[in-house]
Amino acid sequence: MAGRFFIEDVAPSVACGRYPAKAVVGELVPVAARCYREGHQALGCNVVLESPDGQQGPFTRMQPGDDDMWHATVRPEAIGFWSFRIEAFDDPYLYWRSSILKKIDAGQGVEDLGNDLAEGAEILERAAGGVPESSQSQVLEAVAALRKQDAPLYERVSPALSLADLLWQYPVRQLVTGSEPYRIWVDRQRALFSSWYEFFPRSEGAEVTDEGRPIRHGTFETATRRLPEVARMGFDVLYLPPIHPIGRVNRKGRNNALVASDGDVGSPWAIGSGEGGHDAIHPELGTLEDFRRFIEAAREHGLEVAMDLALQTAPDHPWVTEHPEWFTTKPDGTIAYAENPPKKYQDIYPLNFDNDPEGIRTEILRVVLHWMNQGIKIFRVDNPHTKPFDFWHWLIWKVKETDPDVLFLAEAFTRPAVMHGLGKVGFTQSYTYFTWRTNAREMREYCEELVRAADYMRPNFWPNTPDILHETLQHGGPPMFKIRAILASMLSPSWGMYAGFELFEHIARPGAEEYLDNEKYQLRPRDWAAAEAEDRSLAPFIARLNEIRRANPALHWLRNLYFHDIDNDALLCWSKRDPDSGNTVLVVCTFDAGNVHWGNTTLDMPALGLDWHERFTARDELTGTEYDWGQHNAVRIDPYLQPAHVFSVHRRD
Structure with missing residues (x-):
């Protein structure tokens, strides 16, 4: 303890301040602390926010809550390292005001309150020096009133009592006690709000036989033809394996x-052969110049290319010959390939980060900087949980020293503590267990867990990946594809899908949770145009979801996710509200792709920005239909017609 007052349990604080909390530009960041003092005098608390260039803005007054917890929100407005500290202070005006009101309520008159009136005048004289110049006369008039000996009590104290709002914002502060500074790393907004699409460029423009044997390999040039449709679906990040x-x-x-x-x-x-390793382009895709042209073409369509960072090698990668010490050698002299028993990956050698860690670090940083120089600022990292945490902490912050706009998505389906740990050491976003949360209760509990971790872990919801075809999609039919897309895109500010989802691809390899004829191992060209012409494509629906996301600021954030009660376990009801714009989105979605369900809502009206008694217009953004709603509403969901209502909330005039 340093100072007069206790300041404890400060948030956001990640791992006791060991790592910075996370935010994006313009995000409202909740700040909290437990602050208390001796006696009955009034305590005040505020937050002081410091920008990356060392500038301190006006402090933000904190509101008292239960159990001596104080709360406020701050809004960082630039990329970089910000810091904040909590200040607790004695607030003499607040104590004086509370005391004199109690004495007046107890029947004490002006003859009993001479000292109180004099003390109030002294406090306000000090306060006059701290308020804006435009308010000084108001404060000094209150001083004069308190000292007006022949005036009735009400006339003497009323001007001083009316200063409560002004002196809450510009308090007299005594015995100021400050906490240590706490850091917040602020990213660009895409770190939190993004829509990802994954495709294999080698399949775009490829040709195969009926048996799946390759005839022609796709290239960056042929893959460029797919960009307009990806953009039309409303995605802004294009991820390439x-x-x-x-x-x-x-x-x-x-x-x-x-x-x-x-x-x-x-x-x-x-990865890797005689043609090169992690800093090379597969010859059949094209050249480095072709890749740069692809990146530029994507940018012209509003797409940012994300690149895979997979720190592993094929047995014929140049590193195996040049740096055999970077791998694990078995007693028989062979290099150990990757295993996740009973699975074996004979085509992949994992790096051993305990062998020459400095050499490995230097080389991987060189590779990342190489691709950054080609225009890549987003990396999807494969299996980061199998590499040392301290390596990731070093690499991510070393890269951000060069370019703070660079983002890292952790592809880690592992133990929760490990996934959270990767977020703490610096990963910008994380894959999640979204795919395996298949009922309303599980989804609500999981999302509430993610909101609690929002200071360091940003989720990215994917209904499918090349590795994952969940049984709900294998057997749920087209309604389930819509359901999972709605849940992913409306619950999380970042979501993504792997190509083929819009074609309802659902045939699994027997006994596995992955696609038959998996694109990881073969070319898989698709006839996109024919599917759309024959109305076999979900692309228009996906485009509408992304359009709704862009048009509604409430969907751009994570911390504002709020669940409402509904009396049917097959349905989930939630809302998001943006306090700046007043925009509110309310969603009711089914988890049952095969049956019609009715439910009755009990909405938390203040969470929607409304009073408990108010009615509002609920406009379904998927159909344009408008409904008259209040706190209690009956809702019907037919998954074959529309598996969810996505409402924008409009207050009645």
Whole structure:
């Protein structure tokens, strides 16, 4: 303890201040602290926010809550390291005002309150020096009134009592006690709000036989033709699996066959061959110049390219020959390939970060900076939970020293503590367990957990990936595809989907939670135009969801997610509200793709920005239909017609 008053349990504070909390430009960040003092005198608290250039803005007064907790929000407005500290102080005006009101209520008159009136005048004289010049006369007039001996009590004290709002904002502060500073790293807004689309460029423009054997390999040039449609669906991040040369030694065949057949293209995650490693382009995709042209073409369509960072190698990667010490050698002299028993990945060698850690760090930083120089500012990191945490902490913040706009998405489906730890050490976003939360109760509990972790972990919800085809999509039919897209895009400010989702691809490899004829191991060209012409595409629906997301600021944030009660366990009801614009979105979604459900809502009206008794217009943004709603409403969901209502909330005049 340093200073007169206690300041404890400060938030946001990540791992007791070891790591910075996270925010994005313009985000309202809740700040809290437990502050208390001796006796009955009034305590005040405020937050002092300091920008990356060391400038301190006007302090923000904190509001008292239960159990001596104080609360406020701050809003950082630039990228970089911000800091804040809590200040607790004696507030003599607040104590004087409370005391004199109690004495007046107890029947004490002007003859009893001479000292109180004099003390109040002294406090206000001090206060006059701290208020804006335009308010000084008001304060000095209150001083004069308190000292007006022949005036009645009401006339003497009323001007001073009316200063409560002004002196809350510009208090007299005594015995100021400050906390230590706490850091917040502030990213660009895409770190929190983004819509991702994943495709394999080698499949775009490719040709295969009826048996799936490759005839022609897709290139960056042919993949460019797909960009307009991705943009029309409203995505702003285009994620590419690894684009590097693919190893030939132990190459996997189609559907993860242990032995590849002639012409099999292998897994892009088996990186490296005689043609190069992590800093090279797969020759069949094109050249480095072709890749730069692809990035520029994507940018012209409003798409930012995200690149895969997979820190592993094929057996014929140049690192294996040049730096065998970077790998684990078995007693028989062979290099250990990747295993996740009983799974074996004979085509992949994991790096051993305990062997020459400085050499590995230097090389990986060089690789990342190389791709940054080509225009990449987003990296999706493969299996980060299998690499040391201190390495990621070093790499991410080293990169941000060079370019603070660079973002890292953690692809880690592992233990919750590990996923949270990756967020704490610096990962910008994280894959989540969204895919496996398949009923309303589980989803609500999981989302509430994520909101509680919003100071350091930002979720990105994906209904599918090349690795994951959940059984709900295997068997739920088109309604389930809509359901999962609505849940992902409306619950989380960042969401993504893997190509083929919009075509309702749902055939799984027997006994596995992944696609048959998996694109990880083979080319998979799709006839996009025919699917849309024959009304077999979800693309227009996806486009509408992303359009709703862009048009409603409430959907751009995570901390504002609020769940409302509904009396049907198959339905989930939630809202998001943006306090600046007043924009509010209210969603009711089913989890049952096969049956019609009715539910009755009990809405928390203040969470919608309304009084308990008010009625409002609920405009369904998916259909344009308007409803007259209040706190209690009956709702019907038919998954074959529309599996959710996505309402914008409009107050009645």
